[in-house]
Amino acid sequence: MMIIQSVKMAFKSIWASKMRSFLTMLGIIIGVMSVITLVAIGQGAAKKVTDQVQRLGSNLLTVNILGRGSSTVIDYAQAEQLAEIEGVSRVSPVITQNATVKYGTESEDVNVTGTTRDFLDVQHYELAAGRFIGQVDLDFRHKVAVLGSDTAETLFGGDRAVGAYLTINGNRFKVVGVLAPKGESTAGSSDEIVIVPITTGERVFRAAGVRTIYLTVENEKEAEAVSGRLENHLAKIFRGDTNSFRVFSQQELLETVSSVSDTLTLALGGIAAISLVVGGIGIMNIMLVSVSERTREIGVRKAIGAKKRNILLQFLVESVVLSGLGGLIGIGAGIGVANAVSRTMSIDVAFSPDLLLLAFGFSMAIGVVFGLFPANKAANLNPIEALRFE
Amino acid sequence: MAELKTTEDQPLIVVDKLVKTYKMGGETLHALDGVSFSIRRGEIVCIIGPSGSGKSTLMNMLGCLDTPTSGSYLLDGEEVSRLRGNRLAEIRNRKIGFIFQNFNLLPKLNAVENVELPLVYRGVPGRERRKLALEALEKVGLGDRWKHRPKQLSGGQQQRVAIARALAGNPPILLADEPTGSLDTRTGKEVMSLIRELNGIGHTVILITHDLSIAEQSRRILHMKDGRIVDESGVPS
Numbered sequence: 001m002m003i004i005q006s007v008k009m010a011f012k013s014i015w016a017s018k019m020r021s022f023l024t025m026l027g028i029i030i031g032v033m034s035v036i037t038l039v040a041i042g043q044g045a046a047k048k049v050t051d052q053v054q055r056l057g058s059n060l061l062t063v064n065i066l067g068r069g070s071s072t073v074i075d076y077a078q079a080e081q082l083a084e085i086e087g088v089s090r091v092s093p094v095i096t097q098n099a100t101v102k103y104g105t106e107s108e109d110v111n112v113t114g115t116t117r118d119f120l121d122v123q124h125y126e127l128a129a130g131r132f133i134g135q136v137d138l139d140f141r142h143k144v145a146v147l148g149s150d151t152a153e154t155l156f157g158g159d160r161a162v163g164a165y166l167t168i169n170g171n172r173f174k175v176v177g178v179l180a181p182k183g184e185s186t187a188g189s190s191d192e193i194v195i196v197p198i199t200t201g202e203r204v205f206r207a208a209g210v211r212t213i214y215l216t217v218e219n220e221k222e223a224e225a226v227s228g229r230l231e232n233h234l235a236k237i238f239r240g241d242t243n244s245f246r247v248f249s250q251q252e253l254l255e256t257v258s259s260v261s262d263t264l265t266l267a268l269g270g271i272a273a274i275s276l277v278v279g280g281i282g283i284m285n286i287m288l289v290s291v292s293e294r295t296r297e298i299g300v301r302k303a304i305g306a307k308k309r310n311i312l313l314q315f316l317v318e319s320v321v322l323s324g325l326g327g328l329i330g331i332g333a334g335i336g337v338a339n340a341v342s343r344t345m346s347i348d349v350a351f352s353p354d355l356l357l358l359a360f361g362f363s364m365a366i367g368v369v370f371g372l373f374p375a376n377k378a379a380n381l382n383p384i385e386a387l388r389f390e
Numbered sequence: 391m392a393e394l395k396t397t398e399d400q401p402l403i404v405v406d407k408l409v410k411t412y413k414m415g416g417e418t419l420h421a422l423d424g425v426s427f428s429i430r431r432g433e434i435v436c437i438i439g440p441s442g443s444g445k446s447t448l449m450n451m452l453g454c455l456d457t458p459t460s461g462s463y464l465l466d467g468e469e470v471s472r473l474r475g476n477r478l479a480e481i482r483n484r485k486i487g488f489i490f491q492n493f494n495l496l497p498k499l500n501a502v503e504n505v506e507l508p509l510v511y512r513g514v515p516g517r518e519r520r521k522l523a524l525e526a527l528e529k530v531g532l533g534d535r536w537k538h539r540p541k542q543l544s545g546g547q548q549q550r551v552a553i554a555r556a557l558a559g560n561p562p563i564l565l566a567d568e569p570t571g572s573l574d575t576r577t578g579k580e581v582m583s584l585i586r587e588l589n590g591i592g593h594t595v596i597l598i599t600h601d602l603s604i605a606e607q608s609r610r611i612l613h614m615k616d617g618r619i620v621d622e623s624g625v626p627s
Contacts, residue, residue, distance in 0.1 A: 297496055
């Protein structure tokens with residue numbers, strides 16, 4: 001009952017001096033607004049990266065072979081055998097080489113990727129036209145190529161690509177398919193690509209052995225376990241030389257990204273929290289002024305029977321209402337500013353309800369902490385002296 | 391004596407050898423120097439004396455705003471001279487209705503909200519509070535002005551709102567400190583006749599003033615000087 005009464009009184013006295021109340025809240029408003037805006041932008045950036053990683057599939061494992069010399073390289077056949085490891089569903093060994101691709105007078109330097117049939121599924125590509133590399137192409141080292149959408153556009157313009165011939169480092173290849181556009185990834189455009197059978201690639205580029213193997217696991221929750229089995233298997237192939245290869249999971253990448261973004265968010269939030277504390281000091285300042293202005297009122301209230309805690313509560317509620325109201329306005333302003341920034345600068349923003357609640361709770365807590373001292377001062381006033389106060 | 395508190399014959403106030411000293415610099419100032427008297431229910435008593443006579447200190451004691459250095463104060467059968475802070479606030483809330491010289495209404499509240507204030511601190515629920523407050527305003531003849539803010543009322547009306555506030559909680563004692571001090575003679579007379587009227591319907595009134603013409607309106611006058619009661623005129627009825 002007393003609390004409701006106090007809240008009513010607080011709103012009344014805040015409303016009675018609107019300008020002053022607004023200026024008092026301004027510190028909190030700016031503080032909360034900057035917390036919300038900065039963290040929303042930080043989380044938006046993190047979300048964008050995370051989405052990109054997840055688009056690749058969180059069931060993806062990558063093996064990099066670092067070893068040099070013929071003895072520490074695994075060949076295409078050994079790579080294919082990794083599919084027999086428990087939990088692995090698809091394997092796609094890859095060799096890559098920068099090469100000059102020519103069609104008529106058009107010529108372009110692109111990343112030529114030698115790989116197998118499963119590449120399409122492992123990398124989540126889709127075909128726009130034609131077919132992908134088949135087992136026959138691998139077995140007979142056919143000189144066929146599948147183009148990324150950008151590359152097809154640059155060299156042929158449109159979909160006349162399928163059936164045409166182009167040269168890669170002077171070797172004639174028949175274009176059998178074109179991939180659908182996939183978009184940007186963290187490693188640049190994934191649509192500027194030429195895919196050839198890995199066996200053909202080995203011969204054309206005179207590159208022995210596989211450098212990179214992409215694998216998908218059956219169940220993404222088991223990615224860690226599969227990654228462990230994979231490491232054991234590879235260690236056998238490399239005779240215990242674990243430095244010759246590395247296994248990455250998308251999960252690890254996600255963790256790295258999120259730890260970076262968490263640190264960033266924490267730093268931004270910390271800076272903004274300082275401005276909140278400054279806002280709190282502003283509230284304390286005004287509350288102290290208000291207590292001394294209303295000394296007489298406090299005296300009257302005490303004379304007619306207000307207890308210490310009644311007065312304490314009244315002033316505490318007033319400062320909490322001030323800071324809480326400031327917090328709410330700040331949250332609204334923060335969401336508005338973040339959205340405006342996102343629209344004008346085409347940055348992604350993300351709001352987590354947790355953060356909004358935290359910002360509101362924090363601003364209320366500021367009201368309690370910085371209101372306590374003035375409220376206590378008011379509650380401890382001597383009624384006789386307070387009544388005599390002019 | 392506490393067990394007799396329900397008896398109607400029991401004096402409402404019994405003050406015995408009340409002493410209040412202040413330390414000012416190195417000197418000890420005796421603001422009250424052994425004051426003893428008693429007041430019965432329904433009496434109207436005036437305490438009069440020049441400034442510095444200790445009447446304000448006595449009023450603070452009687453109003454439970456302050457506690458004496460020594461001596462006893464039996465209020466409505468309860469010894470209150472040794473109570474502290476919150477207990478005193480409770481006693482003030484239930485037993486004493488204050489009427490101040492400069493009204494001391496809260497400017498941001500309207501008349502009825504001002505009158506409700508003691509009931510708020512007593513924890514009376516909203517609807518009943520409003521009813522009691524309106525009744526009190528009715529008693530002082532301002533039932534139709536309940537929505538007005540203090541600034542929209544004349545001095546006399548403000549004092550009457552303040553009297554309604556003192557009445558709202560139905561305390562046994564009305565304690566009036568120079569109730570006409572800020573009013574012109576005519577309004578002062580009106581307020582005094584209201585106070586006498588209230589005394590007539592059974593309220594115990596203690597008046598503190600330095601104005602003899604006001605004091606003469608009460609049947610019993612206690613004269614104070616240098617922290618003592620030096621003279622008592624009028625017979626305790």
